[in-house]
Amino acid sequence: GENVEQHPSTLSVQEGDSAVIKCTYSDSASNYFPWYKQELGKRPQLIIDIRSNVGEKKDQRIAVTLNKTAKHFSLHITETQPEDSAVYFCAATLANQAGTALIFGKGTTLSVSS
C-alpha cells in the first residue's frame, strides 16, 4: 500500500519569507496529491492539489511541484503571513477510483512570526 513521508515536522519562518514542505510517496500508481491545512481543532481544508499529469501548479502565494520519477512533491508558500500558521498535511491517492482513500503524511507545523 501507499506510504507518505513528510518533512520537516516543524517549520518556523519570519513573515514574508518562503516556506517549503516536502513529501515522498511509495506507490507509483498514485496519481493525485492534495495538500490540506488544518487549524487547531478544525477540519482539514484543501488548499491545493496536483494530478500526476502536471509538474507544477500555482494558486496565488501557494504552489505545488511534482516529480513523478523521484516520487516526491512539495508545497511552496511565498510571502508568508501569520495566518498561514497551521499544520499542513500532504496526501496521496489513486484518483478516479471510487473507494480509494487518502493516505496522509505526518504533518508539518508551520509557525510564521511577525
Place this chain on the structure above:
Amino acid sequence: GAVVSQHPSRVICKSGTSVKIECRSLDFQATTMFWYRQFPKQSLMLMATSNEGSKATYEQGVEKDKFLINHASLTLSTLTVTSAHPEDSSFYICSAHFPPSGRERGWETQYFGPGTRLLVL
C-alpha cells in the same frame, strides 16, 4: 459552505459505554465515505472505508467489532465506538468524495466533516 456534516461535535462518556457518531453528506449522495482518527499532534489515520449497502473495509489494526460502521443510506454513515475506553479518546473525522459525479474534479477530491472530539473518562 460545508458539504459534509458530523454529529456530535464533542462527546464525553464513561468508560464502557458506546458512542455513535454520524456523518452526513449534504445535498449529494456519497456511495463511499471514509473514517479517520487523529490523536493530538498526529496525522489523520484511516480507520475504514464505508461503503453504502455493504460491509465496511477496515484498515489493518482497526478492530471491526469495536468500531462498528453502518452506511445504510447514500447520505449517512455512522461510526459506533463500542465499550469505549480512555485510549479511544481522539478526534474522529469522516470524509466523502465531492462532487460525486466526478466531472468537475474527479473522484479524488475529498471534503472532510468538522470532526467529533471524543473523551472517554
